[in-house]
Amino acid sequence: MYATIQGFVTWIEPSYIVLENQGIGYLILTPNPYSFSLNSESKVFIHHYVKEDINALYGFQSLEAKKMFIKLINVSGIGPKSALSILANDRLDELVRAIEMADINYLKRFPGIGPKSAQQIILDLQGKIQLSPTENHPKLIDVEEALVALGYKKTEIKKTIATLDGNLTIEDMIKEALKKMTRSHE
Structure with missing residues (x-):
């Protein structure tokens, strides 16, 4: 191996x-x-x-991409060719966001992925992806550290960070994350 x-x-x-x-x-x-x-x-x-x-x-080129590939090929109906196609056409953080938000239309845009395959990916992987938020956006380290300092759990932070828009400023990302995490506690 x-x-x-x-x-x-x-x-x-x-x-x-x-x-x-x-x-x-x-x-x-x-x-x-x-x-x-x-x-x-x-x-x-x-x-x-x-x-x-x-x-x-x-x-x-990254351990995170390898882990995502393995997760994808373990989804029923997704083989190595489809998994490579998904990884070739997307950033990992966007893919995680689509899975966590159950965005079937987003997943259907990949070659070989229809509605059933997209639903299966979401069913099998939603809530199970432990992707480092800094894989594609190093500035997310600051966001994660700020949320940890505020007392939030790392698992909750990682799940929330995966849904954030990476184009926002650090301050706006923290505000958005706080809104989402506050809503999930209500």
Whole structure:
């Protein structure tokens, strides 16, 4: 079983990269191959997928993306191809927001995801995603710290932060989070 592979990206194609380590080139399917730089050293978080006629390495630039991929492929009706498609076309925080808000129309915009698959994703994953809020928005660290200082639980904070608009100022994000958390306690 592989967790990570570190090496040099020697080849980039539309659906995969080749990462060379110790003279071995690993073909790694990835959601955004062109986000890697050719001939540069990279650490890739790996999921080794083995099923009937498939034996493949799937790679991600963050541990959070790898965890989301694993959660998605464990949803009934979602395979690795659909999971990669979802991750290639979206930011993790937006995907989590859509799942937590049960936004079926948002999920249906991904190739291969119809209404039934979107409902199944929501049913299986809603409330179960432990995504670091700072994965795509480092300024959310300040928001999280402020809410912890006010006495809110980290699990509640993470769930609320996942629904916030990352384009707001830190102050506005804190206000919005407080409104949402106050409503949930009523």
